[in-house]
Amino acid sequence: MFEGLRFNHWKTNLDDSGIVTLTLDRASSSVNAISREVLDELGQIVERLAIERPAGVIIHSAKASGFAVGADIKEFVGYAKHGTVLENIQNGQRVYESLARLPCPTVAAVHGACMGGGTELILACRQRIAADDEKTRIGLPEVMLGIHPGWGG
Numbered sequence: 001m002f003e004g005l006r007f008n009h010w011k012t013n014l015d016d017s018g019i020v021t022l023t024l025d026r027a028s029s030s031v032n033a034i035s036r037e038v039l040d041e042l043g044q045i046v047e048r049l050a051i052e053r054p055a056g057v058i059i060h061s062a063k064a065s066g067f068a069v070g071a072d073i074k075e076f077v078g079y080a081k082h083g084t085v086l087e088n089i090q091n092g093q094r095v096y097e098s099l100a101r102l103p104c105p106t107v108a109a110v111h112g113a114c115m116g117g118g119t120e121l122i123l124a125c126r127q128r129i130a131a132d133d134e135k136t137r138i139g140l141p142e143v144m145l146g147i148h149p150g151w152g153g
Contacts, residue, residue, distance in 0.1 A: 001014050001020065001048060001052050001054070002014075002045070002048060005044060005045075005048065007041045007044075007045070008027045008037065008041065009024065009025060009026045009027055009035075009037065009038045009041055010022055010023065010024060010025070010038075010041050010042065010045060011023040011025055011062065012045065014054065017055060018054050018055030018056070019054065019055055019056045019057070019058060020049065020054045020056070020057045020058070021057075021058045021059075021060070022042075022045060022057060022058070022059045022060075023060060023061070023062045024038070024059065024060070024061045024062065024063075024067070024068065025061070025062035025063065026038060026063075030063065030065060031063055031065050031066070031068075031069045031113075032061055032063050032066075032067065032068040032069065032118065033068070033069050033070065033071065033072040033073075033074075034068055034070065034071050034072060034092075034116075034117035034118060034121065035071075035072035035075055036072075036075060036088060036091070038072075039091060039092055039095050040091075040095075042095055042099070043091075043094070043095040043098065046095065046098045046099050046102065047098070049102055049104075050098065050101075050102060050103075053103060053104060054104055055104060055105075056104050056105040056106070056107070057102065057104060057105070057106045057107070057125075058106075058107050058108075058109060059106070059107070059108045059109070059121070059122075059125060060108070060109040060110075060111075061110075061111065061112075063112075064112075065112055065113065066111060066112020066113035066114060066135070066136075066137075067108075067110045067111060067112060067113065067114035067118050067122070068113075068114055068115070068116075068117065068118025068121065069113055069115055069116070069118065070115040070116025070117045070118055070119075070141070070142070071092075071116055071117035071151075075088075089150040089151070092117070092120075092150065092151035092152075093150070093151055093152055095151075096120060096121065096123075096124040096151050096152045097124070097152065099121075099124040099125070100124040100125075100126075100152075105126055105127065106124075106125040106126045106127070107125055107126070107127045107128070107129060108121065108122035108125040108127070108128045108129070109129050109130075110122060110128060110129065110130040110131065110136060110138065111130070111131040111133065111135070111136060112131075112133075112135050112136060112137075113135070113136075113137050114130075114136075114137065114138045114139075115137070115138075115139055115140070115141055116139075116140060116141060116142050116149065116153075117151055119138055119139060119140055119149075119153055120140075120149055120151040120152050120153040121151075122138070123152065123153060124152060140153050
């Protein structure tokens, strides 16, 4: 299904029943912060899923620390400097909306921290399941800083 595509931050697997598992594993990082590159790769994956129409999609994290800590805020400075804040917000919205519109069941499997852009990612899935563990936390902490969840939260 993903022949010819290479990803740095996502692992893909198609099982015999037609279920695709997407594993978020941001390269060179101990946590999954949602960077532009992570989003762009997810966008390529979702485009292929829309064409191939798997039986279902499961999204989870390979990081022991949790699902995703949110957007990569280090990139925000560059967006402001280059005047690309709106373009990057719209890109995230496009990717998450495309995921939400997939015609197959989509499930996010959450463990540990799932914050900000990670929460918006799981909200783009039709169903969510979370580990019953005290380390599992789901939220949009940016609202406490007066920042709107820009990718669809």
